[in-house]
Structures are given as C-alpha cells and as structure tokens.
Amino acid sequence: MPICIECGYKIATLYTTYSKADDRTLGKGVRLTQCPRCKRFADKYVEHDYVVIFIDLVLIKPQVYRHLLFNRIGHEDGRFDPSIIRLGTLLLLFDVYLTWARIEKATSPSSSSLPQPLSPPLTPSNLTNQTLSPSTNTSFPSDPSPPFSAFLASQPIILQYLFFLTLCFSETAAFHFPIRWLLSAFPPPEPTTTTTSHPSPPPTGPHFPPSPAGSSPPPPKKKPWIPYYPHPSTISTLLLVSSFTKLFPLLLLIWSYDLPSSASAVSWAVIVNNVAALNILLDCGLGRAVGLAAVGAVARGLVGWGVLSAVGVEGGVAAAGVVETGDLIEGWRRGVGWVRGGG
Template sequence: MPICISCRTPVRTLYTTYSKADDRALGKGVRLTQCPHCKKFADKYVEHDFVVLFIDLVLIKAEVYRHLLFNRLEREDDKFDRSILRLGILLLLFDVYLTWARIEKLPLPDSSSLAHNASSASLAVPPHSSGVTNAVVLQAYPLGAQYLFFLCLVTLSTLAFHLPIRLLEEAMAEIDSVFSESDAVVDGAAGFVVYEAFSDFTDYLGL
C-alpha cells in the first residue's frame, strides 16, 4: 500500500488520472492525492523525472527513499520496475567513479614491493617515499582495464550487500509460512487433546 512520503501515513492512491489524460510524465491529466494527515501531497515525485530523483538520492533525502521503497518498488507481481533498474545502473556507474577516485588517492604501504617499484620508476616521487599512491600503480594499466576492474569490484560489492538481504527475506517468509502452518496443526492437536481430556473428566464425574 502506498504511503505519504512526508509523514508515512498510508494512502489509497498517489494520484488520480482523468478520463482523457495525456502523458503522466508531462504532468497533464493527473491530480496528486493530498495526505489526510499532513495535508501535503502524498508523493510529489510522481511527476518528477529521474534527474530530480538522482539529485535527491545524492543529497540523501528521506522522502525520495520512501518514494522508491514503498511507492515504486512494491508491486503486486513482486517484480522490479524497469525504471528502477535503470536508476540502479546509473547509481552503480556513479559509484564506480567515486570508488575509482577514492582508491587512487590511497597511499601504498612503505614495505610494499609495489610501492618501491612504483616510486623507483617514477621521476616525480623519490624511492621509499611515503607519498606514493595507488594512482602510480594504476597508470601502468590501460584505462579500459582500470574501468573494468572497478566496475567488477563495485558490482561484486553491491551484490554481496543486497543478495544476502534478499535471501534472508525469502527465507524468513518461508519460515513464517511454515510456522503458521505448524501453529495451526499444533493448535488443532492441542484442541483435540483438551477436548478428549475434558470428555474423560466429565465421564469420570458422571456428568
């Protein structure tokens, strides 16, 4: 069920479409639903494009995360929207750039043979200098190979973060279903035992 991204109050619909509505992406023929609790629009991002979503994601606004988690990701067929997949790919590529820039600035340890070889081969950095960074080592490889390396690194780290959560979620759902069925069986068996014990007790009393 969709929610209001401001106060998290559940709402029935996020917008109302007129009978002769134009393209929803242009904001024509669509009337946003007003939240009954905070009196704001339930989800203003319905009419916004992905550029605004991406900027607010970078700014870490809570409203855009609620929009994506509750009002975009939740579907009856339990499938991701293609627009969310495109946005995820965009964020993945942006994370590749950030990881690349961060790792390049990390210094190599002084005891490392790579640091000694890189500092010896570089004219700008003297040998055994503590200012040798990973950028000196990465320069020995082609630019395409560097990009593929960081793309694989970020992809594997993203999968390592999200896949256990998805697997645990599915496992918990199966465990809940098994426990609900077993609880029903146990409740039925317990009721039968109590009924038999009560019947034996009434027979003993002669009632």
C-alpha cells in the first residue's frame, strides 16, 4: 500500500488520472492526492522525471527513498523489481572493475613511493600483459615478492575475470545477509493480556472524568537495540539503491584520475549513503544505522580477505581488495608513524 513520503501515512492512491492521453511525468492529466494527515502532496515524485529523482538521491533526501521503496520499486512479498536486478548487475560489474584494478595497482612494482607521472593507470584489460611480462618483473630486482599472485596470474584472462566476479558477488552477499538477518531475527515481544487480582486503572474517555492531575502518563517505549524489519527484499533493495554512487567511475573515463583515491572515495560515499538510507527506512537513529552498516562491512571484509588469501594474495594487498579495510590499515600505519615521529 502506498504511503505519504512526507509523514509515512498510508493512503489508497497517490494520484487520480483524468486524461489518459497526457503523460503524468509532465504534470499533465493527473491530480496528486493530498495526505489527510500532513495536508501535503502524498508523493510529489509522481510528476518528476528520473533526473530530479537522481539529484535528490545524491542529496540523500528521505522523501525520495520513501518514494522508491514504498511507492515504486519496493515489494513486501519477497520479490525484486526487474529494475533493481538490472541495477544490481550493473553495480556488480563496476565493482569487478574497481576491485580488479585496485588490487593490480597495489601489487604492481610501479606503485612505489616514487612518483610515476608517465605511467598510465592500470585497468583489467592490460592486467595479464603487466603481470606476465618478464620485463616488468626484471626491472625491479630489489622486490623479491612477485607482483601478483603466481597462481592467479598464470590463469587465462577469462578465469581471472570470473574469479573477481565471484569475489565481488561474495562480498556483496556478505554485506547484505548479516544486515537482513539481524533485522529479521529479533521481533518485538507481542503484548500479552493477563488477568490479575490488581484493580484495573480507572477508565478515561469522553464519558468519564479525567484522571487526577498528579497522575503521570506511561513512559514512552524505548527503541530496541536491533530494529525489526520483516521484509528482507526491501532491505536489499535499499542497499542497492543507496549504492548508486558506484556508478560515478563513469566520469573517470572523461577526466584523468588516481585509481586508488577514486576507489576509496567511491567506496566511502557508498557507506555514507547506506547508513543514511538505513536510518531513513528503519527510523532507528544514526548510531544503530552505523552499527548495522559496520556489521555488514566487517563481514564483507572477512570474506574478501579470505578469498584473496586463498589464491595467494595476502597481507596488505589482500586488504586492498576491500577498499575500506585497506584505507583503515593505511590510516593506522600513518597514525602510528606520526606518533612515533612526534615522540
């Protein structure tokens, strides 16, 4: 059932069509429904096109998330909207590119402390040429470790792509499933009605006298530590929609860029959007939303680290495959070095 995107009140219809010849995205032929509670339009995005919706997604407006989740693409029966499946596939392919290129960049001997202005950014298309070329390995004899996993680099390019596709899919599933499980595993206790020997409180209402002035109202119920939401498909839809910033690397095809910095910025922007979207949907507070996103990020980091370590990519290079983990480790090292240098 659709809701008002301003106050969340359930309504019967979002708009009334009085001329089928016109297009509602142009604001013609429809009359928006006014919410009986807040007296505002129930869903103004009915008349807006996708450009306005995208801009409001970038601005993290609560109304646009409610419009998408409850009035357009959200399903409470466990089904995914076809547009969400297409979006998830597109995000997965972008994730494959960023992860593959970031790991290759982290394991390349050219990624040293010295600047390399003439070397172009590495991409998955020239991965095998870089890693299997003997000139690349012999030009840096001081590095005893191979630039890439020997097992992975010896595989055909299609198998390498399938490996990174499996890695990114496993990381995405590891991020979604813990959050979905936590939100559906702890339902609130149902109120029980028991008869006791204690006298019942005096009735109140229009036909009864009010309670004494000294009586206090019952205390408000505290929010549970882990909110409850029994629709896992809506949670995954929310996380996929709020991960749309992974598509921003399309702009990197136009301007020159630093791949590690760009991947880090995109990844942290995705986390910020995930936290804000969870808070909008669950109304659980920023702290609980951060905790839920942190649980998913830790699970994703463990899965990514384990898969990369299984094929011989270990240490900080394995952490580079999980962008947030690599950034945290690098920040920790810089902080420790700064403290030691200052001391």
